[in-house]
Amino acid sequence: MADSRRRTAAPNPDHNNGRDRVKTFRSRYLAMLAASAVAFPVTAAAQDAPAQGGLSDIVVTARRKVENMQDVPVAVTAISAAQIQKYDMTNLEKISTQTPQFTIGRASNGSxxxxxxxxxxxxxxxxGIEQSVAVILDGVYYGQGRVINEGFLDLGSVEMLKGPQALFFGKNATAGVISLKSADPTTHAExxxxxxxxxxxxxxxxxxxxxxxxxxxxxxxVALRGSKMFGxxxxxxxxxxxxxxxxxxxxxxxxxxxxALTSDNPGARALIGRVTLQYKPTSRxxxxxxxxxxxxxxxxxxxxxxxxxxGNPNGTFGANPSIRCAKTFTVYQNYFPADLxxxxxxxxxxxxxxxxxxSWAITGQVDYSLDHLNLTLITNYNKNVNQWACDCTIVSAADPLSAPSTEHSVYNAFSTEFRAQTKFDAPVNLMWGVLYQSTKRNHTQSGSFGGISDSSAPAAYKYLGYYKRSETDGETITTYGQVEWKIVPNVTAAAGVRYTHETKDxxxxxxxxxxxxxxLFLQNRPVVAxxxxxxxxPEATLTWKPTRDLTLYAAYxxxxxxxxxxxxxxxxxxxxxxxxxxxxxxxxxFEVGFKSTLMDRQLRLNIALYSYLYKDLQVDFFNATTFAFITTNAGGARTKGVEVEFEYAPRAVAGLNVHGSVNYNRARYTNYVAPCYGGQTVATGCGAGGLTFHGAxxxxxxxxxxxxxxxWTGSLGISYEAEVSRGWKSGFSIDARYSGAYLASAFGKPNSRQDAYVSLDASLRLKTVDDRYEIALIGKNITNRFIVGGAIDAPNSAADTLGFVNLPRTVQLQGTVRF
Structure with a gap:
């Protein structure tokens, strides 16, 4: 069973007392490094249906080695390079539209x-809160929510691993993993x-x-993409x-x-590039x-x-009665005043x-294959800088509520990981690894506040209510291993554990x-932790393959x-x-699953049942009594459910693919005495029975x-491609995503409700038989549904609710040439 312990020092302006642990970390890491190495082969992409119809194998690296998805005792949704291109899935938000249980709410500040x-x-x-869904790019962990700003171009595959994944992917994978693999250099010119x-x-x-x-x-x-919005x-x-x-x-x-702002938003401009060099002096x-x-x-x-x-019965916003709340794709914001x-x-x-x-990143990977052992070393350095200026009342609120604010945040991470994995033709094989990571976050924020200024202050502070600075230095060392035992030819047991030692100053x-x-606020009085x-x-799995096309598994x-x-x-x-x-x-x-390939490899049917208990949930809220944001641990939650996924590719109709999923997930707090939501009264449970949370x-x-x-969530899609004339073929795809209703607020706020919806994506393609020329029309959220991925109480008007809203209907015309 997992355990942890924490040490928090009393406030102390001298926050360098954690630096002495660096030497201890490094010596401990080097000792492990001397006894350990790491390996997993290069990820193979999920394959597309063969031209003659029927299903092809999908290979994944859910256990840090290349395996057939149908053999892996993990609930995996794989997206191939062709599927990524089909819907122009060039960032995480676009990827989430194809995965019914995965939702992203884009926020302005915080993470x-x-x-x-x-x-x-x-x-x-x-x-400071790292995501429960870990994002892995080319084997490297990216833990910050700002990763949604990354553009992921030229991808080879995407894998979504559902449920806890600590053994193979480390900390911060309590809900699951999104693993992305960029394309490798080809053996011939493309x-x-x-x-x-x-x-x-x-x-x-x-x-x-x-x-x-x-x-x-x-x-x-070499891959490069640039974009510019004129709207x-x-x-x-x-x-x-x-x-x-x-x-x-x-x-x-x-x-x-x-x-007032007058232009449509976001008016984005982006430039993204990647260069990959791959050296293969030998087959090993x-x-x-x-x-x-x-x-x-x-x-x-x-x-x-x-x-x-x-919260107002007449539907007007408390901080600005001139604005009505509505589920429309409209925002209400202003420029900074000229003086500010x-x-x-x-x-x-x-x-x-x-x-x-x-953002910048460089990743080096070395794979070496011996007769009975694979070794891999992955080293990465990445850095991102995010800076913004915000009209943070959001609703054109006038005196005295205007809050022009700015922020500058820098995040650096260095990591190096070694793994070793045996490949004996024997009942027992082993995997062992060790990882070291060093991170640093530097965070600065300023805000005009309360309609005050001070002409006697330095010029940069004249119109500010506050200026704050924060920093966190983190170090992590982790070692992990697994023993896999083939008890009999079709029954395999595996058990492993990951140990993590971590500090943050x-x-x-x-x-x-x-x-x-x-x-109200204290100047030059640091809080230190x-x-x-x-x-x-720990993790343990039992896998039974009674036939080549059937896998049953149970996992803790x-x-x-x-x-x-x-x-x-x-x-x-x-x-x-x-x-x-x-x-x-x-x-x-626990999780149990059934994976099958049926009807002469024309039908893939996978079922998973699970139940997980989460403890010490990390919650961030605004305490109006002390006028402070507080992040704390509170209560627990349990998720349990069943997932069914299928894919049908009939041999009689080459190029046809029908696929879908049905998911039931019951996620409930088990014991949570929580802050009241904005506008909540005693009659609706706020303060009932004398309950308090941090003094409120x-x-x-x-x-x-x-x-x-x-x-309930689900999906249903169909795609078809066929030759329409000599030298030309065409294809189409339609994918529907269903979500039942839910509350977007973490505090049970009734008016944060997102109604049930069906969103529809579709694409049409015409291309030459040799795939050299292609023209495509790609539509996303064609039903133009208003979808909220997260919500917060509105500043200065807590009974009202602001939503992090997903994109409306988009339609893109795209032309491609390959040679």
Whole structure:
């Protein structure tokens, strides 16, 4: 069973006392490294149906080695390179539209996203909370919600592994894993050029790829994509407003005009590139080096924040009665006033809102195959910088509620991992690995607040209510292993465990607080936390293959999600380390599954049943009593359900594929005394029975659904491709995704409800038989459904609700040439 322990130091301005542990970490790691190595072969992509009809095998790396998906004792949904291209799935949000149980809510601040799988996800409001759904790119863990800003071009495959995956993928995989594999260099020269135009956002997209050998042993692949919107997905309905400031130094009140945004959002521009070198001097040795860079700019960091539900019976927004709540693709925001523009840190001189994301990564992988042993080393360094300027009232709210804010966050991560895996022609085989990771987050935020200014303060602080800075240095060392025993030829037992030792040293401070707010917030009084945890996450599976085409399995799994520090919190007069430092989250439970290939390999039918208990849920909320964001551990949750997936490819009709899924998932809090949602009364349970949470009235959510947890989801799709004339073939695909109703709020807020919906994606293609030329029409969310992926109480109007809304209907015309 998983266990953990935590150490949190008392506040201490000298936060360097954790640095002495670095030497201990490194010596411990080197000792393990000397005794360990790691291996798994290069991931193979999920294959498409063969030309003669019937099913082809799908190979995955769910257990860090190449296996047939039908043989793996894991619930896996695989998306091939052809499927990725079919719907232009170039980022995680687009990928989520093809996976009914996986939902993404894009957020402006905090972690930047709420990723939810099987009803388990992480709040977007705290940048310190790492996601429960781990994102793996080319074998490397990317833990930040900001990963949704990454563009994933030229992918070879995508795998969604559902349920806890700690043994093979480490911490922060309590809900599951999204594993992406970029395409490798080819053995012969290939070139591709593509241009597209998306009609809703008036977006032009261009992509090029070149791949092939530089010599007999060295191959290269270069991919580049650029895009620019001349419009957007969301209309701006903002109203001109005035933000007045009271100068605490002179007593003078000055009005500042803030014009409404008029352009559609997000108005995005992006440039993404990857270079891959692969060296194969012998059949045993493969060395791969990948370098990625991504640039993503938006004209508004909260471009999908829609005020869709009001607490007011008349349907108007509390902070601005001129705006009505509605489920429309409309946002209401304003430029910075001219006086504040360029004066506030990280603001632009023209007062425009923006979100600017930059990332860089380099990954080196060495695979070496001996007669009975595979060895692999993967080393990665990645860095991302996110900066924004926000009209954070969201609804053109005027005096005194305007809140122009800015943020600058930098995240660095270095990791190196070794694995070794035996391949004896014997009943017993072993896998062993060790990983070291070092991370650093530097977070800075400023905000105008409460209609105050101070002309006696430094120029950069004149119009600020607060300026805060936070930093977290983390180190992780983990070792893991598995024993696989083929008891008899068709029965295999496997057992393994991952041990993790982790530390995080953090501080949060306000270098500047306006004089009028210094009784509420504390200036230059840091809150410090030095944390350490140890965790054991065991796993055991039993697999029975009575025939080649039938697999039955049972598994016991556990998982561990890292604790941390809420870097985006506040230091108020009552803030202590435990308000912003939180413990790990754990999961444990069982899963049984049935995988089959039937009807002469024309039908694939997979069924999985599961039940998992999550403890010490990590929750972020705003405490109105102390006026502070608090991240803490509270209660638990259980998810249990059944999933059925099928794929049918009849041999009698080559090129036809019918596929779908039906999923039942019951995700409920087991014991959770929670903060009240905005506008909640005693009559609806707030403070009933004297319940409190961090000094404020609380409610009992035990037995109620978790956030973004529909009971029923499903999908149904059909694709067909055939030759229509000499030298030409055409194809189409239609995919429907169903979701039952759910609450988008983590605190049971009734007006956060997302109604049940069906969204529809479709594509039409005409191409030459040799695939050289192709023209395609790709439509997503054709039914134009309003879908909320997460929700928060509205600032200054808590009874109202803001939703993180997914994209409306999009239609793209795309042309491709390959040679």
């Amino acid at each position: 930047g996203a709420q990723l939810t799988l099987r009803g388990i996800g992480s709040s977007a409001s705290s940048i 070139y591709m050029a593509r241009v597209g135009y998306e009609m809703k956002a008036r977006e032009v997209v261009g992509e090029v790829m070149a791949s092939g050998p530089l010599s007999d042993t060295l191959g290269i692949r 957007g997905y969301f209309a701006n309905g903002g109203l001109n407003k005035t933000y007045s400031t009271f100068d605490v130094a002179t007593g003078i009140t000055t009005p500042h005009f803030a014009p 040795l493969t060395m791969t080096l990948r370098a990625n860079a991504s640039m993503d700019d938006n004209d508004n960091n909260s471009w999908n924040y829609v005020p869709y539900a009001c 523009a360029g004066a506030n840190p990280f603001s632009r001189a023209d007062g425009s809102l923006y979100n600017q994301y930059r 953090s501080y949060l401070t306000h270098p500047y607080i306006n004089l009028a707010l210094q009784g 030095n944390q350490a945890w140890d965790n054991w996450s 799994k556990t998982a561990y999600k890292s604790g941390g520090f809420s870097n985006s919190g506040f230091v108020s007069a009552t803030t202590v380390a435990s308000d912003v430092a939180f413990n790990p989250e754990t999961a444990a439970g 009235d609380a409610q009992n959510l035990s037995g109620t659904p978790t956030a973004v947890a529909p009971d």
